[in-house]
Amino acid sequence: MNLRFLLPALACAALCTSPAQAQIGRRFPSERQVVQDPVTGTPLTFLTSTPAGDSKIYQTHNQWTADLQWLIFRSGRAKNEAMAVNEKTGEIVQVSEGGYVGMLNVARHAMKLYFMRNPPGSAAPNSESSAKEAAPASLQIVEVDLAKVFADSKAGKMKPANTYQRVCGTTPPALQAGGDMALDGDENWAYFRVGRDEAARHLPPGTKLEANFGPRNMGAGPAGIAAMNVHTGAIKYVVSVPFQIGHIQTNPWVPGEVVFCWETGGKSPQRTWTVLADGSGLRPLYPEAETEWVTHEAVITKDETAFAIMGHRQIPSSTQAVAAGTPVSGANPGQEVAWGPSGTREKPTGLAIVNHRTREMTIVGQTPSGSGLWHVSGSPDGRWAVGDDFARNIYLIDRHTREMLLLSTGHKTTAADHPHPTMSPDGTRIEIQSAMLSADGKSMNICIIPVPDAWLKRVYK
Structure with missing residues (x-):
């Protein structure tokens, strides 16, 4: 082989395997392919198609x-780093460097990405999912200028990571901040969970703390929410509650409106909650009954949150079995009797939507059998709702x-996680x-499903 071609090839091979390639702006070849759904015929656009451990952001947050x-x-592809894929070209670009903790937050108005991370040289990350709080530690909130990353990556002229990443501020260790973060609708504040010690200091005297609920031994309080101004680094305290907090999210169209849940790993005594940024207005978003298994809430319009009222549990078929304490049965998760009487179809179940202003709740659909709809989303214009079930x-x-x-x-159904559908901001497609496509039946890829053209063309009176 001509050395003129061999030497550059060897240099490229060395570069592709060096630690430097874990840097922000690293590019990966397109894996984009369109596959026809074998049952419905819907064209599915797989933006990734290799077993590289892909997963989407949770459906409570923006994806685009x-x-x-x-x-x-x-x-x-790059351990503990955020990636971006171009929906049209399939180009894949690494958009963070230095890792992140918890939730990725994609801004809707500016080409920015926000996340929490451990300061360089610090100990292991704080756990997002552990019921026990980690030892006090600080976390940085980081802003990424995506427009600069994409432009310089495409030009092949990447600069040091701090050209694109800005530390908004660092949380004090006393807050015991967690990675469950949400960007406010005005994109000025980032809300995050705080630890039990700090939360206890902000509870009114005499508040009764909740114990764990259900067989997963989760849900005990207290917990709290604080916020950081992403421009100044200033921190304010929002609210404390006597139970475990999970899935903090915001209303993208109404700044200062926060939604979160009482996290138990299953059925909660009262799942959905809302509060304003100044700590006022704390209340259940949808007051649920003991017989209702409410889960997977997601803000979908400026006035609405969608959630699932599960109908996944089968009850004993005879009075004798009920009297004997025979547990509910079925192949779906959450069948343990310790969850109580909820989740059966003796009561209305399905994809529910509650209006924040009128507090009216409607059920817009339900599967005829099986688990019922589980993870839910909807279009901001109020036209569509979407959900998955246990069968994916x-x-x-x-x-x-x-x-x-x-x-x-x-x-x-062997996949490493559930589909977690999320509607696009323009209401034309679902991620x-x-x-x-996985040979092992577990590794997941990023997939786009279009809303059918015939549905998009519908005109309503």
Whole structure:
């Protein structure tokens, strides 16, 4: 071989395997491919298609960049770093350097990404999911200028990471801050969970703390929420509650409106909660009954949050069995008798939507059998709702007509996680994570499902 070609090739090979390639702006070849759903015929656009440990951001948060051209996701391509994939070209770009903790927050108005991370040289990350609080530690909130990253990455002229990443501020160790973070609708504040010690200091005297609830031994309080101004680093305290907090999210269209849950790992005594940024207005978002298993709430419009009222548990068929304490049965998760009487179809179940202003709740759809809808989302214009079930089927609902369509299936129940559908900001497509293409039946990829053209063209009186 001509040395003129051999030497550059060897240099490139060395570069691709060096630690330097874990840097922000690193590019990966397109894996984009379109696959026809084997049952429904829906064209599925897989933006990633190799077993690289991909997963989407949780459905409580935005997925698309402000220009609607890129989706941010998590991947094993660069350990503990955020990735972006271009929806049209399939280009994949690493968009963080130095790791992150907990939730990725994609701004809707500016080409920015926000997340928490451990300061360089600090100890292991604080756990986002542990019921026990980690030892006091500080976390940085970091802003990434995505526009600069994409431009310089495309030009092949990347600069040091601090050109693109800005530390907004560092949380004091006493807060015991966690990685469950949410960006406010005005994109000025980032809300995050605080530890039990700090939360206890802000509870009114005499507040009764809640104990663990359910067989997963989760849910005990107290817990709290604080916020950091991403421009100044200033920190303010928002609220404390006597139970464990999970899934902090914001209303993207109403600054200062926060939604969160009482986290038990399953059914909660009162799942959904809302509070304003100044700590006022704390109340249950949807006051639920003991017989209702409410879960997976997501703010979908300026006035609405969608959630699932689960219908996944089968009750004993005879009075004698009930009297004997025979547990509910079925193949779905959450069948333990310790969850109580909720989750059966003796009461109304399905994809529910509650209006924050009127407090009216409606159920817009439900599967005829099986688990029922589980993870839910909807379009900001109020036209569509979408949900998955335990079998990884994806259902689309026309909120005007209540028509429900099986949009996609075959995403493998052996997958490492559930599809977690999220509607795009313009209401034309849905992002999921899927193991359909995986040989091991577990590794997931990022997939886009279009709303059918015939549905998009519908005109309502």
